[in-house]
Amino acid sequence: MKHKITLIRRIVQWAAFLFLFYGALLWPKPVEIGMLPAPKPDKSQPKTSKYADNRILWVSSKAAIFDFSLPTLTCRFMSIGPLFLSCSLHWFSENITWLTSLRIVLPHLLLFFVLAFVLARFWCGWVCPLGAMQDVLNWIRKVLRLNPLIVSDGWNGFFAKTRQFLLYMSLVVSALIAIPAFGFEGANDALFLIYCQLCPARLIYPLFGGVKPCYYDFTNSITIFMTVLGWLFLAFFLVSLAVPRLWCRICAIGALVSYFNRGGLARLEKNSQKCTFCGACRRCCPVDISLVYQARDQRVVTDPKCVLCLRCVQECPEKDCLEAKLAGQTIAKS
Amino acid sequence: MEGGALGLSTGVYCLASCVPVMLPYVLTAGETGVRVAARGLGQFVAGRFLAYAVLASLALSFGPAIQSNPAAQKVAAVALLALAALMAVQGLVRNFPEVKVCAYLERHGAFRRYPLLAGTLAGLNVCPPLMLCFAAMLNSPNPGAAASLGVSFFAGTLVFLLPLPVFAPLAKRQGLRGAAEVAFLFCGLWYLVNGLVLLTR
Numbered sequence: 001m002k003h004k005i006t007l008i009r010r011i012v013q014w015a016a017f018l019f020l021f022y023g024a025l026l027w028p029k030p031v032e033i034g035m036l037p038a039p040k041p042d043k044s045q046p047k048t049s050k051y052a053d054n055r056i057l058w059v060s061s062k063a064a065i066f067d068f069s070l071p072t073l074t075c076r077f078m079s080i081g082p083l084f085l086s087c088s089l090h091w092f093s094e095n096i097t098w099l100t101s102l103r104i105v106l107p108h109l110l111l112f113f114v115l116a117f118v119l120a121r122f123w124c125g126w127v128c129p130l131g132a133m134q135d136v137l138n139w140i141r142k143v144l145r146l147n148p149l150i151v152s153d154g155w156n157g158f159f160a161k162t163r164q165f166l167l168y169m170s171l172v173v174s175a176l177i178a179i180p181a182f183g184f185e186g187a188n189d190a191l192f193l194i195y196c197q198l199c200p201a202r203l204i205y206p207l208f209g210g211v212k213p214c215y216y217d218f219t220n221s222i223t224i225f226m227t228v229l230g231w232l233f234l235a236f237f238l239v240s241l242a243v244p245r246l247w248c249r250i251c252a253i254g255a256l257v258s259y260f261n262r263g264g265l266a267r268l269e270k271n272s273q274k275c276t277f278c279g280a281c282r283r284c285c286p287v288d289i290s291l292v293y294q295a296r297d298q299r300v301v302t303d304p305k306c307v308l309c310l311r312c313v314q315e316c317p318e319k320d321c322l323e324a325k326l327a328g329q330t331i332a333k334s
Numbered sequence: 335m336e337g338g339a340l341g342l343s344t345g346v347y348c349l350a351s352c353v354p355v356m357l358p359y360v361l362t363a364g365e366t367g368v369r370v371a372a373r374g375l376g377q378f379v380a381g382r383f384l385a386y387a388v389l390a391s392l393a394l395s396f397g398p399a400i401q402s403n404p405a406a407q408k409v410a411a412v413a414l415l416a417l418a419a420l421m422a423v424q425g426l427v428r429n430f431p432e433v434k435v436c437a438y439l440e441r442h443g444a445f446r447r448y449p450l451l452a453g454t455l456a457g458l459n460v461c462p463p464l465m466l467c468f469a470a471m472l473n474s475p476n477p478g479a480a481a482s483l484g485v486s487f488f489a490g491t492l493v494f495l496l497p498l499p500v501f502a503p504l505a506k507r508q509g510l511r512g513a514a515e516v517a518f519l520f521c522g523l524w525y526l527v528n529g530l531v532l533l534t535r
Contacts, residue, residue: 164516181346
């Protein structure tokens with residue numbers, strides 16, 4: 001069957017979607033995992049009023065069923081549950097600001113490295129609910145018979161730089177607001193979890209539990225800036241209707257996990273001897289990667305931007321030209 | 335002494351308002367070395383000093399209440415909007431050099447004086463530490479003492495900006511340099527929002 005990989009991916013994506021959004025209903029109360037101590041802010045650490053009712057970071061007061069994060073856009077703002085605590089970037093940002101002790105951080109850090117090392121950006125292509133939503137938008141575009149917008153290399157380069165900026169910015173700001181002297185005019189409150197304030201998941205995910213998120217906060221110039229940027233990013237996400245996987249191109253969590261696309265256990269390999277350079281891999285790629293097509297003598301062709309959807313493997317007409325491997329084992333080949 | 339202490343104690347404010355303007359510059363211009371970044375910082379500081387001198391003379395002439403003066407607020411808002419525009423153009427030129435207008439601007443070195451201009455525009459914003467300084471200057475016994483207090487305040491705030499060129503070698507990392515190029519646009523948007531908030535207040 002020609003579209004076997006995509007079919008399996010869709011099943012995995014939607015199973016993950018349902019599990020992440022509604023899986024919390026399966027457990028009556030949070031599950032204690034002794035190996036992973038839960039970090040909690042103490043009285044001496046910076047606090048935020050943002051979790052208060054109807055503030056920008058408020059959605060649900062419920063505790064997560066599993067008190068750890070995943071390297072994908074599972075989110076604290078999932079209103080039923082949440083099943084997992086948050087995405088990894090949320091977790092890093094929060095604990096950098098809280099200056100959580102290394103004893104508590106290390107097991108979580110280790111878990112993040114293991115999960116990202118093993119699956120790399122399979123998390124983006126196969127698990128991320130926001131990725132699944134973008135695929136739905138893309139499907140709607142096809143149903144409406146609209147042509148996709150072509151994104152030039154210049155814009156793709158700009159997007160790649162933007163996601164790096166968002167990643168660095170969220171980590172640096174999280175560290176800065178931990179410094180008490182930086183707390184003038186409530187900046188450490190207004191900038192708390194800066195990436196979450198901008199991420200479209202915060203505005204979209206609560207809707208799946210029937211909860212209306214806080215769409216704006218005009219308290220001061222920082223919160224106005226965050227609100228405006230949040231709206232711009234939501235609009236950018238919705239442009240995925242015209243450009244496949246547009247948000248994935250600037251997603252900071254994707255940027256964090258992308259370091260494991262090279263050096264991790266997941267990899268895409270190309271046998272250049274068998275390649276006829278027909279360009280099928282380039283045309284089908286949802287994030288416009290040209291490395292797979294262009295590589296001449298390079299065996300490993302996993303680009304950091306690749307979400308490992310394996311469409312190139314599926315569409316490649318040459319037998320055994322492209323192979324997806326996990327821990328050295330072939331999991332799909334053309 | 336009093337001015338220096340005031341500058342040192344309130345300098346974090348300057349750090350927060352000036353670093354978004356200068357750090358992207360340092361991280362993008364710094365590829366050629368710390369010296370270029372230091373020269374840029376020198377221009378930025380000179381621009382800021384110029385703006386502070388103008389504001390100080392206005393405050394000494396019309397009293398320390400210039401912050402609450404609507405006309406002064408409008409000037410500060412326009413300065414922020416101009417700074418936002420300057421940063422946006424700088425960001426566009428660096429991110430899209432293949433676009434004709436951007437290529438033209440880059441070729442003609444229209445932004446060689448970015449640090450000086452940015453310093454002047456950022457300095458035109460009357461922040462609370464500056465108001466404290468003006469109030470202290472007004473209480474000085476003579477103009478000489480007031481000027482010395484102003485200069486020492488300025489020197490005190492500088493301590494927080496001086497380490498910036500040290501970050502220039504980081505520009506050799508392509509990912510970081512790219513992030514800094516994008517930072518121009520986001521920081522520009524930050525000043526745009528601030529300018530509009532001030533204008534409509």
